[in-house]
Amino acid sequence: MSHLLHLDASARRNSFSRELSRAFADAWLAARPGAAYTYRDLAADPVPHIDEAWTQLCDHILRHRITDVSRYHEAARTPAQRAAWKIVEPLLNELVAADVVLIGTPMYNFSIPSSLKAWLDQVTFPRMSLAGRRFVVTSARGGAYGPGTPREPVDHQERFLRDFLRGHFAVEDVTFIHAELVNALIDPELAHLRDRHAASHAAARRRVRQEAAR
Template sequence: MPVLLHLDASARRRSVSREVGDAFAAGWREANPDGRYVHRDLAAEPVPFIGEAWTEICDNLLADGITALDRLHEGARTPEQKEAWAIIEPLLAELVAADVVLIATPMYNFGIPASLKAWIDQVTFPKMSLKGRRFVVASARGGAYGPGTPREPFDHQERYLRDFFAGHFAIEDAVFVNAELVNSRVDPNLAHLRDAHEASHADALDAARALAKEI
């Protein structure tokens, strides 16, 4: 039975990243009627930031050479570390059980929201691998950051996530579906780009729906 883990990170209850993510999730559930769907809203129910006990768990794992996903709990030994593990365990269990991980996230200040970074920090341990799982990112950006645009060098959202997936999870084939120029909806100085945004938004929805049938 395939499993989809769907993470939302937007602080907005009605957002473009949520809409694009929902389009993928709906298509995936239609294509996998017997699959299991798990949704976690990182904005509505924020994950705590890591603390010193979390770093100690990592130190223990490194010292003992433990990288197997089913043995990571062995790094929690003291009462403080076990308390930290109680936060980690359900998050990590959802991630490890998933065949497809969908991350719906806006770009905030050229990067990802703190809510998503907190989740990433909690579930990432030294030399762990998630090979065999598929990662899909449904994103919304206020401006245009695609290849060849003036703001391409400022994209620390997709670039960061690609580097993170490859460097920590051994995932090289993450798929990104980006809706751009969202700020044209509210910024008068970008009003002339509203049509371009609408086209990008529609393309992202279509791409998300099509991708859901392929993964």
């Protein structure tokens, strides 16, 4: 049975990244009656940052060459390590159970929100592979960062996630869907770009429907 893990990271309750991720989830679930679905709001229910005990879990897993995720719990030996594992375990179980991971995230300061980075840190261990899973990222960006734009070189949102998922987790099936120029709706200096934002938003919504049907 297919299982969708849906994460939202925007600090805004009504955001473009949330709108797009919800549209994908709704369409994906409608096309797959009976599929499993797990939702986690990383902004409303933040994941703690990793601490020293987490690094000790990581060291043990690396030192003993534990590649089976179901054995990671063996690394928790002290009270502090067991407390760290208590945070990790439900997050890791959700991730491993999913065959599709949907991430709704804005671009903050050229990169991803700290709430999403904290989640990634908690669920990432040495030599851990998620090969075969599909990741879909729906995002909103205040400006334009696509190929050929002046700000393309400072896009550390898509580039970071793509490099991380492929380089660390060996995930090849990664799709990004962007709604750009959202600041044109609030910044008077960008008002002349509102039509371009509307076109980007509409294209993102169409792409969401197409990708959900895959």
